[in-house]
Amino acid sequence: MHTAEAHDTERTHQTPHPTRSPMPATYTFDRAQAADRAAILSIYHACVGLPGCTWGYDYPSAETIDHDLAHGWLYCLRQGDVIVGVVSVGNFGELTEGDIPWSAAQRPCEIGRIGVLPAAQGQGLGRRLLELALGVARRQGFDAMRLLVSPGNAPALALYRRAGFRTVGETDRYDIHWLCMELALRSMAGCSPAATCRAR
Incomplete structure (x- = not known):
């Protein structure tokens, strides 16, 4: 299994929106640790019931977190000491079954379980998480990123389409109808964070 290197810890900067209250300019993005488990589960649970969210209190679960931690797939976006966003990226093997017409x-790798603390939503952190996850995937040498998204999750669909993901098919899993999306990646193995997707 390929693992992220030390330079997967990055600091990113944000220019405050003129109509919003000032906020710290620096965020840290790094691989999640066991000590982050409770905070990550709190973010997952806080997102349940939000428009477009397909999660329940049984998924993603503490067991899901432990599985992602064990494989090194789970990353956190931190504002100071507070985890404000989470994302899992890696070769999950969850999308290989069925007749989805992938490239x-x-x-290929997969991205999933993207969550932003509700109090921190509306500040572009979903886009930031996606950009940073793409950087992780490129540095690890993956050549495509795949995901499932609910057709009813308009914000997520818009985010992925802006990033260049294309819809390659549809599938029904876990009693939910999904769009299957994919993005071709150019490997940046060995590159420094400065050469990867930097949040703007």
């Missing part, structure tokens, strides 16, 4: 990518 012929040799080393």
Whole structure:
């Protein structure tokens, strides 16, 4: 299994929106640790019931977090000491079954379980998480990123489409109808964070 290197810890900067209250300019993005488990689960649970969210209190669960931690797939976006966003990225193997017409990518990865603390939503952190996750995938040498998204999750759909993801098919899983989306990646293995997707 390929793991992220030390330079997966990044500091990113944000220019405050003129109509919003001032906020710290620096965020830290790094691999989640066991000590982050409770905070991550709190974010997952806080997102349940939000428009477009398909999660329940049984998924993502504490067991999901432990699984992602064990494989090194789970990352956190921190504002100071507070985790404000989470994302999992790696070769989950969750989207290989079925007849989804994925591309012929040799080393695809998956992205999932993206969550932003509700109090921190509306500040572009979803886009920031996606950009940073793409940077992780590129540095690890993946050549495509795949995901499932609910057709009713308009904000997520807009985010992925702006990033260049294309819809390649549809599927029904977990009693939910999904769009299957994919983005071709150019490997940046060995590059420094400065050469990767930097939040703007």
